[in-house]
Amino acid sequence: MADAPFAVLTGAGISTPSGIPDYRDNQGVRRxxxxxxxxxxxxxxxxxxxxxxxxxxxxxxxxxAQPNVAHESLAQLQRAGQISALITQNVDTLHDQAGSHDVIELHGSLxxxxxxxxxxxxxxxxxxxxxxxxxxxxxxxxxxxxxxxxxxxxxxxxxxxxxxxxxxxxxxxxxxxxVFFGENVAQATAVKAMAAVEQAAGLLVVGSSLMAYSAFRLCRVVVDQGKPLIAINIGKTRADELLDLKIEASCEALLPQLAQRLSP
CATH class of the missing domain: 3.30.1600 (SIR2/SIRT2 'Small Domain')
Structure with missing residues (x-):
């Protein structure tokens, strides 16, 4: 990530330490x-x-709910120019509250x-x-x-x-x-998210099983472009066979280390 900015895609796993339950277990099965x-x-x-x-x-x-250290670390990386775009499946606005800007909310906001x-x-x-x-x-x-x-x-x-x-x-x-289950992501949002990953050097997935197609399709585009796809996620993801690297660790433990290493 230090050589060229990656886009980042986050899911429910980044907000569970803030007390917001997720939809799926570690095998990607809906709870x-x-x-x-x-x-x-x-x-x-x-x-x-x-x-x-x-x-x-x-x-x-x-x-x-308050942002946790994982949200804050991504905001720090964005300020340092180490993130080209931040896309989230979450509807809790915790990225904004942590100080991130221009967050692409794939599924809207509660x-x-x-x-x-x-x-x-x-x-x-x-x-x-x-x-x-x-x-x-x-x-x-x-x-x-x-x-x-x-x-x-x-x-x-x-x-x-x-x-x-x-x-x-x-x-x-x-x-x-x-965006409810059975509803499509708004066209303008989908276009913005797609442009963000197409322009990025690669994609880092944080805390997502990628079971929702709106997120998985972004991974497919990155792979089709021959760019690296990395995930920090505990448990199964829909893109396991596509990943160049998967780190099964908690994002609130790993992201602060990444931010410390890459931020000036």
Whole structure:
């Protein structure tokens, strides 16, 4: 990485030390129940009620999560000119909070909410306050945290839930500005990520199983261009057969050493 800047692609493994659960185990197998599908979210008011009831209880932990030394090390490497681009599959904004800039968010951000009726964005904190005011019966309910701000909530708590309405048009179809399972990455984002890896000297994958095709396809492009593909990840990845080097170590242990070595 010292000779020419690599692009970096990060996944859930970099944020688990910050207290945000990941979707998959070390073999790349999805944990727990099936996440909400995009088509399901769009099709039924009951699905949106279920999603938002769980998300209301899961948001505080995402909101309070702090960057860890792995995020900070990547920000340090970027400042030192050792990273050409930073692409993340994560929706927690911890890279931004650590000081990284121009982060390409493949799957969006939980910190934003979009109205599917009028297209206006809202800050997640504002929508959270609205939901808490409309659903005081959930105050103090303890729910097990799940990936991406979701929780494992008893369905009995969902039936009474009042879903948030758009502050601009009063529409009921509010959606977090993230890519759901079954939904495509925004075209402009996909193009930007592809250009970033095409222009880089190689790609370093950090904390990702690469099971999502939106990330795996970037690895394929790097390999097709004859450039090095390296991964820091504990456990199986979808690109294991393509990797030039795989380091099975925790990113919060290894990245600070890399940053110390490569930063002036």
């Amino acid at each position: 727990g129940r099936q996440p909400m599908m995009y088509q399901e979210f769009l099709a039924a008011p009951e699905s949106r009620r279920r999603y938002w009831a769980r998300a209301m209880l899961g948001w505080p932990r995402v909101r309070q 910190h934003r909410v979009l109205c599917l009726d009028c297209g206006q964005p809202s800050e997640r904190d504002g929508i959270q306050r609205l939901m808490e005011a409309q659903n005081p019966y959930l105050a103090g309910v303890d729910a097990v945290q799940a990936p991406d701000g979701d929780t494992l909530l008893d369905p009995a708590f969902e039936a009474r839930f009042q879903v948030p309405h758009c502050p601009f048009c009063a529409g009921e179809r509010m959606k977090p500005d993230v």
